[in-house]
Amino acid sequence: MIARWQRLFVAAWCVAALGWTAFAWGRPWPWMAAGWLLLLGSHATVLGLEFLAAARVGRQGPSPHPTGRQWWRAWLAECGWSPRMWAWRQPFRSRRFPDNFPAADGRRGMVLVHGFAGNRGFWLPWLKALRADGRCFAAVDLEPPLGGIDGFVATVDAAVRRVHAATGRPPLVVAHSMGGLVVRAWWCRSGGQVPVHRIVTLATPHAGTWMARIGRAASSPEMRIGSAWLQALDAAQACVPPVRFTCWYSNCDNMVFPAATATLPGADNRAAHGLAHVELAFAPQVVRHTLALLDAD
Structure with a gap:
């Protein structure tokens, strides 16, 4: 859409x-x-x-x-x-690189979740690199674009289960911006029972963002700083098994600010200062570190 x-x-x-x-x-x-x-x-x-x-x-x-x-x-x-x-x-170009499910080779796969008003075309450079490496991956489309965050949970659940079934290994889940909140909501909804290797968020408003106050989508009030939805998400996540998070954030993010809102307590919070919101998802150090996690313990 x-x-x-x-x-x-x-x-x-x-x-x-x-x-x-x-x-x-x-x-x-x-x-x-x-x-x-x-x-x-x-x-x-x-x-x-x-x-x-x-x-x-x-x-x-x-x-x-x-x-x-x-x-x-x-x-x-x-x-x-x-x-x-x-x-x-x-x-x-969103269909340039379709989801890839090669014959199982014992290696871990990846699930990619875009942010607000996006689609899987956001990840094209990532998908190209994963396909060249022969990796299993699934990149979702969150529909409808202006829907509430909870409505996207089933889409992420299906993708994670597909990659896990194809590889036999817990996948690495990578999400940009609002997509990170969708992944957190999915993790809470699943009760932490679906195997995941690690969750990497890129410029995700974990504690909300000032910019959400001017949005008119169903997800906009959910992403406002201090929103009831975010408070409920934090409470729900405290009640499910922990999962390892890596959270990339920037002090020059033009969509998620103040910068600290893109971090999570207890996570591996990594600064990529000086980078803008979309730019951060394609910064060489961010891509390199995240791809390396596919083979990390």
Whole structure:
């Protein structure tokens, strides 16, 4: 569903670009430049507002606080990553690498869970690397895109069970942003009875995020700082068997802030400071460390 929405958005953008070009053709060049500046710069402007909010709210959190140069670099990086994700990979390439279930070779597999308003196309570089390595993997689509977090639990449960059955080994579960909350909700719902090697979360709002206050999806109030849903999740997780967590977070995250909200008490919390929200999921050190966990005890 999200792929269709994003394809429609890209089509509408192209129609607007062609329409404005036709309208401005033959007029003084500032007409053409103004329209294209608006078309190309609107998303960067929205991202800039997100980073300004993150910088302001982040001052309330613990150090290290980013420098102006770090904020600027993170904004530029996200201006590249974000359209690549929302206007290409997710709408047009989400099926490029289907789930892979090779003959069992004794090696552990991976389950990948995307975040809000995403699909499995988010993980394309990861899927390419896993396929090249001959690994078993399943990358889910959380549908409907604007649904509540609890409604996605069954999808994760089915993927984990499939990978476990195919390999005979507890899988590594990797989740980005809201996907980490879906995985935690699944773990609590399962009662900790489904074998899992480890759960790795990337920029997940474990304690909520300031940005959720402006969302209108069913999951938005659930991800607000101090929400009743998050409090119930923490209480439920305290009542199930523990599982090892690795939580990556950044002090330049433009969607999950303050930065400490992306950590969990007792987890292996790893800072990737200076990285933006989408960028963090593809940072070489994050990918390298996470893939190495497939063969770790």
